Amino acid sequence: ILTIISLLFLFLASGGGYMMAGRAIIPIKKSYDRQREFVADASHELRTPLSIFMASVEAIQRDKESKISPFAEIVLADMKDEIKKMSKTVSDMLTLARSDAEATMILKEKFNLMNIIEQVLRSLQPLANEKNIQLSFENQIEKVILADKERIRQLLLILLDNAIKYTPPQGKVSVGLEFSTKVPDIKIIIKDSGMGIPAEDQELIFERFYRVDKTRSREIGGTGLGLSIAKWIVLAHGGSVKIESQMGKGSTFIIILPQ
Numbered sequence: 001i002l003t004i005i006s007l008l009f010l011f012l013a014s015g016g017g018y019m020m021a022g023r024a025i026i027p028i029k030k031s032y033d034r035q036r037e038f039v040a041d042a043s044h045e046l047r048t049p050l051s052i053f054m055a056s057v058e059a060i061q062r063d064k065e066s067k068i069s070p071f072a073e074i075v076l077a078d079m080k081d082e083i084k085k086m087s088k089t090v091s092d093m094l095t096l097a098r099s100d101a102e103a104t105m106i107l108k109e110k111f112n113l114m115n116i117i118e119q120v121l122r123s124l125q126p127l128a129n130e131k132n133i134q135l136s137f138e139n140q141i142e143k144v145i146l147a148d149k150e151r152i153r154q155l156l157l158i159l160l161d162n163a164i165k166y167t168p169p170q171g172k173v174s175v176g177l178e179f180s181t182k183v184p185d186i187k188i189i190i191k192d193s194g195m196g197i198p199a200e201d202q203e204l205i206f207e208r209f210y211r212v213d214k215t216r217s218r219e220i221g222g223t224g225l226g227l228s229i230a231k232w233i234v235l236a237h238g239g240s241v242k243i244e245s246q247m248g249k250g251s252t253f254i255i256i257l258p259q
């Protein structure tokens, strides 16, 4: 597994460019397609052993017969955290490799955006409570939109989860809506009172594995792939993302989706 993972990262890090295959130089597009297929296949293959690891750790934790020392209990809990992180990275890589191949279709349907936002806020409430962060829904407007419901849910989860992660305890996170009939479009505004994003990093954070201040981000946890997926979802809907941020004061992500 470790070999597959290192190869995977090597491939992801190497980006486009030319690859030597024997004496021939494979054009960029072909080599890129091969990389993408490799990432998709490898991530897919890694999912099963990872779920087996997880199930095994849980089985040991549940086994009343085995006498586990307090130290082993800590090790098992740490292992579980790492397996969870790795499963998230693998599933994010798979999403991105599939999106590159345009194998993931955007399936638009009509749904009430407000209901989805309420569901996502409910699921993130425990996370916000842990840090005493006030999570609110402003400008609630009942509106049926045409978009891919599951992808919009995923987009909201990524942005709100980040807003909570990168906001210190006692802070505020809000989501708001604006509709314009002129264009026509919808704006989803996600605002936090967190650490902010330096101007020079605001475009880069949408790149795969890019994280501002690596040490701090690693402590907070995450795959570095969330915003790449978020951007792909927005672009696949023909929309755009804007960031407004001030260091130490907070960040606002504005998603514009045409209707």
Ligand code: ADP
Binding pocket: 158, 162, 163, 166, 167, 192, 194, 195, 196, 197, 205, 210, 211, 212, 213, 217, 221, 222, 223, 224, 225, 226, 227, 228, 251
């Ligand atoms: P991660 O898994 O690291 O959160 P993302 O792709 O979602 O990956 O985000 C990339 C980086 O952008 C994060 O590591 C963090 O440095 C920065 N970032 C994202 N959202 C916010 C936010 N709301 N406030 C401050 N920094 C943020």
